[in-house]
Amino acid sequence: MTPVLQLSGVTRSYGSPPTQALRGIDLRVDDGEFVAIVGPSGSGKSTLLNLIGTLDRASTGDVLIAGERVSDLSDARLSAVRAHMIGFVFQQFHLSDGQSTVDNVAAGLLYTGLKRALRRERAREALTSVGLEHRLDHKPRQLSGGERQRVAIARAIVRRPALLLADEPTGSLDSASGETVVQLLRELNENGTTIVLITHDRELAERLPRRVAIRDGLIVSDSADPAFAERHTVGAVT
Numbered sequence: 001m002t003p004v005l006q007l008s009g010v011t012r013s014y015g016s017p018p019t020q021a022l023r024g025i026d027l028r029v030d031d032g033e034f035v036a037i038v039g040p041s042g043s044g045k046s047t048l049l050n051l052i053g054t055l056d057r058a059s060t061g062d063v064l065i066a067g068e069r070v071s072d073l074s075d076a077r078l079s080a081v082r083a084h085m086i087g088f089v090f091q092q093f094h095l096s097d098g099q100s101t102v103d104n105v106a107a108g109l110l111y112t113g114l115k116r117a118l119r120r121e122r123a124r125e126a127l128t129s130v131g132l133e134h135r136l137d138h139k140p141r142q143l144s145g146g147e148r149q150r151v152a153i154a155r156a157i158v159r160r161p162a163l164l165l166a167d168e169p170t171g172s173l174d175s176a177s178g179e180t181v182v183q184l185l186r187e188l189n190e191n192g193t194t195i196v197l198i199t200h201d202r203e204l205a206e207r208l209p210r211r212v213a214i215r216d217g218l219i220v221s222d223s224a225d226p227a228f229a230e231r232h233t234v235g236a237v238t
């Protein structure tokens with residue numbers, strides 16, 4: 001089976017003299033997984049998210065999305081892969097205030113060639129799948145934070161991406177709304193959506209099926225592979 005995501009020996013340096021934000025990441029995510037990438041501030045999470053989301057390119061090493069090697073793709077092809085393969089959910093929702101929820105979600109289908117009526121129909125279906133069928137014509141400001149994040153999730157999944165990438169999706173929410181969003185993500189995963197969630201919140205990560213911990217630009221543990229750290233720690237006895 002082709003993994004949804006595979007990183008091999010990935011590094012990313014910034015500036016000169018270089019700061020190494022990632023120092024050799026090996027990570028494989030298979031279809032149907034729900035993985036939390038957890039680490040403190042400055043550990044390299046955003047850098048890793050940008051590489052997984054194909055918003056940035058590695059300094060060295062390989063990033064493969066559904067078998068496609070990111071370094072082999074032109075910027076145009078990479079944008080197309082991103083649009084088809086990856087749905088993004090951010091801490092700050094990024095909804096358009098002037099549009100209804102249904103139009104916010106339908107915006108996720110722009111440039112697909114689908115007619116407007118069909119885009120809106122798919123958007124209604126996606127909003128129904130996140131439990132917001134009664135909020136189709138509301139504007140984002142008329143919704144609670146948790147509801148706004150559910151709209152953002154509907155927009156991210158409306159194209160049925162191979163991978164849903166969530167960056168601190170509960171970071172702006174109170175604990176009850178955050179709980180609803182986590183529950184929704186779990187349901188989407190149970191229905192087949194592959195999810196990578198980035199967080200500094202250990203408690204949240206502990207409740208997810210697989211946890212990958214990152215520190216100082218390196219993976220230090222992987223709950224799916226308890227021997228990971230031993231094999232990857234320099235000087236480890238093998």
Ligand code: ADP
Pocket residue numbers: 014015019020021039040041042043044045046047048
């Ligand atoms: P996190 O998301 O876990 O807080 P980041 O990926 O943002 O971590 O940062 C990892 C390291 O890379 C930090 O030391 C940070 O200062 C550095 N870094 C991140 N982005 C840049 C940048 N654009 N230029 C220089 N250094 C950066």
